[in-house]
Amino acid sequence: MSRVYNFSAGPAVLPEEVLKEAAEEMMDYRGCGMSVMEMSHRSKMFQTIIDEAEADIRMLMNIPDNYKVLFLQGGASQQFAAVPMNLMKNGVADYIQTGQWAKKAAQEAKNYGKVNIVASSEDKTYSYIPDCSDLPISEDADYVYICENNTIYGTKYKTLPNTKGKLLVSDVSSSFLSEPIDVTKYGVVYGGVQKNVGPAGLVIDIIREDLITDDVLPGTPTMLKWKTQADNGSLYNTPNCWGIYICGKVFKWLLNNGGLEAMQKKNIEKAQILYDFLDQSKLFKGTVEKDSRSIMNVPFVTGNDELDAKFVAESKAAGMENLKGHRTVGGMRASIYNAMPKAGVERLVEFMADFEKKNS
Ligand SMILES: *Cc1c(COP(=O)(O)O)cnc(C)c1O
Numbered sequence: 520m521s522r523v524y525n526f527s528a529g530p531a532v533l534p535e536e537v538l539k540e541a542a543e544e545m546m547d548y549r550g551c552g553m554s555v556m557e558m559s560h561r562s563k564m565f566q567t568i569i570d571e572a573e574a575d576i577r578m579l580m581n582i583p584d585n586y587k588v589l590f591l592q593g594g595a596s597q598q599f600a601a602v603p604m605n606l607m608k609n610g611v612a613d614y615i616q617t618g619q620w621a622k623k624a625a626q627e628a629k630n631y632g633k634v635n636i637v638a639s640s641e642d643k644t645y646s647y648i649p650d651c652s653d654l655p656i657s658e659d660a661d662y663v664y665i666c667e668n669n670t671i672y673g674t675k676y677k678t679l680p681n682t683k684g685k686l687l688v689s690d691v692s693s694s695f696l697s698e699p700i701d702v703t704k705y706g707v708v709y710g711g712v713q714k715n716v717g718p719a720g721l722v723i724d725i726i727r728e729d730l731i732t733d734d735v736l737p738g739t740p741t742m743l744k745w746k747t748q749a750d751n752g753s754l755y756n757t758p759n760c761w762g763i764y765i766c767g768k769v770f771k772w773l774l775n776n777g778g779l780e781a782m783q784k785k786n787i788e789k790a791q792i793l794y795d796f797l798d799q800s801k802l803f804k805g806t807v808e809k810d811s812r813s814i815m816n817v818p819f820v821t822g823n824d825e826l827d828a829k830f831v832a833e834s835k836a837a838g839m840e841n842l843k844g845h846r847t848v849g850g851m852r853a854s855i856y857n858a859m860p861k862a863g864v865e866r867l868v869e870f871m872a873d874f875e876k877k878n879s
Contacts, residue, residue, distance in 0.1 A: 520552070525839035528670050528713040528816060528854040529693070535858075537768045560757050568760075571755065572767035572850040579773055580701050582725055589745065592762050595620070595692045595711035597743070598722060599627035602664065602688055602707065604739040606730065609659040613637045615680060618645040618669035618848065620690060622803045624828040625664070631736055638680075643670040644848075647808040650737040651680030662686040662706060668694035668813050670714065671845040673806065673852065675813040679704055693722070693815050696773060697857060698783035706730055712762065715815065715817070715856040717769055721762035724748075775855070782857055789855050789864045790814035796868045802826075802875040804849065820850035827851060830874055837870055840865075 525532040545554050551564055558565050573588050582588060591598075599634035602624070603612060609711045610632035614625040616639040622730045635657050638649040638845035656663060663682040667674045670693035679687065695710040702708060707726050724745065741747050747755050753763075775784060783874045794812060797805040797819055821827050827850050831843045844850040855864055 521567045523838050523840045524818055524855045524866060525840045526855070526859070526863075528845070528852060529711075530735065531714055531854055531856050532720045533717070533765070533857045534772045534801070537765065537772050540756065540768055556770055558695060558760065558763050560632055560754060560760050565760060568764050568767055569758075572763055572770060574768035575767060575774060576723070577698065579770055579779055580700065580702060580725070584704055585728045587610045587724075587731060589668055589726065589727050589748045590758055590766075591722050591724060592605060592713070592720060593722065594713075594720070595690055595709065595722050596623070596627075598690070598709050599624040600630070601739060603628040603631040603661070603744065604743055605745050606686070606688070606707070607632045607661050607687045607736055608734065609633070609658045609661050612662050613654070613656055613657050613660045613685070614664045615639070615651060615654070616641060620670065620692070621666040624666065624690065628664070632661075637663070637704045640674075644806075645669060645674065645684060646806055648674050648676050648811040651676075651678075654680060654683075656683040656685055660685050662688045664688045664690075666690045666692075667834075668692075668697075668815055670816050671818075671848060672855075673813045673816040673818040673851075674808075674811040675815070677810065677836065679738055683685060693854075693856075694813070696769075696782065697786050697815055699779040710768055717766035718762050718864070721766060723757045723766070741840075780825070785861065786814045786855070786857065789859065789861050790817065792861070792864050792868055793817050793853060793855065796871060799872070800875060802879050803871055815856055816852060816854050816877075818850060818852040820844075824849065826878060829878075830871075832872065834867075834870055839867055839870065842867075851869060 548555050607770055610633050612628055613635045616622050625634050640647050640649050663685045667689045688707040691704055691708055692710035693714040695715045709724040712721045731749045735744050786873045802821055803819050834842050842851050844852040
């Protein structure tokens with residue numbers, strides 16, 4: 520068996536301990552004679568799995584009792600519709616457009632109400648997070664929406680926007696569980712888990728209880744109504760059992776490794792290694808303004824498309840996969856999520872230094 524260093528933006532690297540444990544339990548989950556994939560979602564065994572997963576993520580993120588945790592399908596993209604359907608009472612929402620995911624979310628919301636783009640960084644290819652300390656927040660806005668870590672462009676909010684008392688909704692897909700957050704600052708925090716948490720096919724919503732009501736937009740599908748999911752403990756229909764099971768293992772892995780404070784420390788350390796190299800390199804250049812840098816997704820370029828392609832090909836041959844940048848941005852991108860070991864980042868930087876020597 521040989522494993523590569525996988526810098527994919529998502530689906531992405533998972534902790535080896537978790538994969539090994541899942542492999543050991545594949546044929547016979549804890550004496551029940553079947554795998555979790557084969558198990559009824561109504562069984563006691565599975566109920567224990569989902570209950571433990573919820574208890575563990577609550578502990579990890581210090582989620583207050585007045586927030587519900589939902590394990591849903593449809594990915595983050597489906598929540599782009601669920602958010603306005605469940606939250607638009609006045610039919611108005613403010614969006615901060617810091618990249619493609621925020622833009623897609625705003626476009627989706629336009630199907631259901633009036634959407635104001637109150638700030639955007641589109642003018643500079645989304646290479647920074649705009650100043651959000653005094654935005655023209657709409658008086659009748661039902662919520663203010665952000666994408667907290669911009670997976671494609673590699674930017675991250677360092678302080679949350681001043682929403683002037685309005686509800687904050689945040690897509691944290693690519694920074695989920697990478698650092699502690701104060702859940703009480705949000706009305707809704709949600710993320711697809713396939714970036715930093717688990718396998719594809721599961722999105723986790725953390726929603727303040729009072730926002731989960733029957734008062735949703737007319738025509739909201741039963742499945743997209745958060746109340747349906749909350750009332751049924753995420754088991755209204757068959758959930759992504761396997762995804763919930765693996766995420767539960769990742770939560771335990773995080774708890775056993777010092778929780779989110781420890782993870783943040785490691786993540787900052789890993790990102791620093793890469794940014795320090797980029798800041799002194801004469802060949803490679805980070806594409807993001809320094810005070811907006813993500814510690815999860817690090818895009819960089821040489822400024823020469825041919826050299827970029829050569830770098831991607833040669834790094835792949837050297838055991839580093841998925842360093843090609845997003846198709847809309849070009850260049851390279853290293854996603855260095857929780858499960859990427861420090862040794863992987865060190866190996867990448869060593870390879871970059873060597874590539875620079877040979878190509879300049
Ligand atoms: C990947 C990603 C999405 C889309 O996730 P899906 O689960 O594929 O719908 C949305 N937002 C962010 C920030 C992402 O990184």
